[in-house]
Amino acid sequence: MRIHLLFAALTALAAFAAAPGCSLSNIAQDDCSSNADCEAAFGFGSTCVEGYCSNPKSCSTGHDCRRMFGGGACVDGGCMTTLPKDMACPIVEPPDLLEKSAVGEGSHVIMGGIMPLDADVGQARSKAVRLAVREINRSGGTVDGRPLGIIFCDNGGPGNTAEGDERKALSEHAMDYLAGSLGVPALVGPLQSSDALTVISRGLFKRYPTVIISPSATSPALTKQPDRLNPIDPHGLLWRTCPNDELQGNVLATNVIPQAQKVAVIYVQDAYGEGLFTVFKQKYEAGGDPAMPGSVVSFPFDALTDRAALAQAVDAEAPGAVLIIAVQAADSVGILTELAKLPVGAGVVKFYFTDGSKNDAVLLDPALPSGVRAIIQQARGTAPARPSGLNYELFKTNLDKDFMISADSYAFLAQSYDAGFVAAYGIAYASRAGNDYDGLDVAEGLASLSEGTSFNIGPTDWPAGKSEISAGPLKINVVGTSGELDFNASTGEAPGPIEIWSVGPDLAGFVTDSVELPSN
Secondary structure, eight states: OEEOHHHHHHHHHGGGTTSTTOOGGGOOOOOOOSHHHHHHHHOTTOOEETTEEEOOOBOSSHHHHHHHHSSOEEETTEEESSOOOOTTOOEEESTTGGGSOSSSTTOOEEEEEEEOTTSHHHHHHHHHHHHHHHHHHHTTOSGGGOOEEEEEEEOSOGGGOOOHHHHHHHHHHHHIIIIIISOOSEEEOOSSHHHHHHHHHHHHHHTOOOEEEESSOOOGGGGGSOOOSSTTOSSOSEEESSOOHHHHHHHIIIIISOSSSEEEEEEESSHHHHHHHHHHHHHHHHSSOTTSOOEEEEEEEOTTSOHHHHHHHHHHTOOSEEEEEOSSHHHHHHHHHHHTTSGGGSSSSEEEEOGGGOOHHHHTOTTSOHHHHHHHHTOEEEEEOOOOSHHHHHHHHHHHHHHOOOTTSSTTHHHHHHHHHHHHHHHHHHGGGOSOOOHHHHHHHHTTSBSSSEEESSTTTHHHHHHHHHHSSSOOEEEETTEEOOOBTTTTBOOOOEEEEEEOGGGOOEEEEEEEOOOO
8 A cells, every 4th residue: 555645744734724824725745755755754664666655564573573674673563663662671781772773784683681680680690691792792793793782671570579470460571572572582581480481471372483591490390381382393482501400409319418317398389499399309209218218398488478487387397407499598598597596497407408599698698697607507508500611710700890790699690691692693593594583593593502613602702603603504512601501402401510519617608519410
C-alpha cells in the first residue's frame, strides 16, 4: 500500500482545521522525494516509491527489526531506530548506548542481561560481563567491526528482596523487554536457578528466539527443563558456563561429610536448593556401609520461614552434621545466629555449606556474634573451583583496573565474564551471513565452541577467534577464565571442577583444601 504525503499532512493538521485563520485549503500537495520524507511522516521503514510513501513494515519483536534493518526495537508493531528506555533496566554498556541510533553505520549489536542489580553480587557479576563487552570493543568489535552493547535489567527489586510472584513478574518483564521489544539474540543471566526457570519458560511461552546463558544457575533441574521452541530444534536456548550441581552434591556426599550419621539439611525452597538437596540425599543415603547407613533429615525454608522455629526443629533432631544450602550468605548467617543459641550449635556438631554461602563479606564478617564465628571457623564447604592460571590472572587484573573489584571477592565472576565472551562468539557465528539470524543460530554457534583450534577467552585472542568462528572453519575450542568450557551441545552445560574449602584462621579468608574433577 502506498500513502501520499498529502494524506499525512491532512491527518497531522485535521485537529487545527476549525481554528481561526486555519483552513485545509492552505495545504499544497507535495510528493515525497526521499525516504527521509516518508520516515518523518509515517515512521521508520516507510520508503518513497514513485512519489508515494509505503507503509512502514510491521514487527512482532525486535528480532524482526534486526532482520529487516540490522537493528532497532519493536514498539507498538513498528520498528524504532532508537532503543526505548525502561526504568527496570538502568545499566548499559557503553553508558551512552541508549542515546545512539540502533540502526545504520556505527550501530551496536545488542545483548541483554538479567540480574539483581540492587545486590552487591549482581553488581559485581554485571561488571564482569561489562568488562567482556569493553574488551571486545577495544579489540575490534564483532563481525565487520560493529561494536557490542549490553543492557541489564533488574529482577531482584530493592535490596534484592523480591520473592515469589513479585520476583517472577520482574524476570518476565525483563525478558519481554530484552527478548521481545529489543529482540536481543543472547542474554547473560539470570543468576539463580529458579529465575532461570522463569525466564526460559517465559521465552518459550512468548516464542522468543533468544539464547539464555547463565553463569551461576547450577540446579540439576535445569538439565531436564524444556528449552527448545520446537522439539526438532538441534540445540536448546538455555546454556550455562557453570557446572551442574550434580557434581557438587556428589562431592558433598562422598568426599566432605562423613558417612554413618544423621545429617540435617537446611535448604532454600527453590530450584537450586531442592535440586542440590535431592542429589545429596540420594548419594549420601546410598553410600557408606550398609550395616551403618547414613540418614538425611530435610528442613526447607523460604523468606517467610521463622528462623528461630527452624533452628529449634533442627536441634530437636540431634543431628551429627548440619548442611546449609542457601543462595544468599545472609540467609546462612541468619539461620546460624539462631542455631548458635542451641545445643546443636555449641561446637560439637560440624557444619557444612555450599557455594551460595561462600561470600567473604558476609560469612566472614568480623562483626558476627562470637557463637556464629565459632561455627563458621570449623566449617567446610563446596563450590565450583576457584579459577587459576594466566588467563584468569589477566581477567583479575583487568577487572580491578576497570571496576576496582577483586575477581576473588564473589563466586562466579569468571563464569560471568566467560558468558559475555561466549555470547559474543555465538553472535559472531550467527551473523556471519548478515542480519537474518536469531538465538537459534547463536545456539548453533555455541555448539561450535568446543572443538578445533584453542583460543583463550579474553581480548588477546578475540580477533583471531572471531575470525575462525565467523569465516572458517566455523568451529573453535574456547578456554575460559573459569577453566575449560567443554559444552555439551545437547544440554548446553559446561562441566567444571568442584573445590572443597574451609576457613582460614580468625576468619581471614577461604582456603581451598582440594579440587575434584568432573568425570568424563
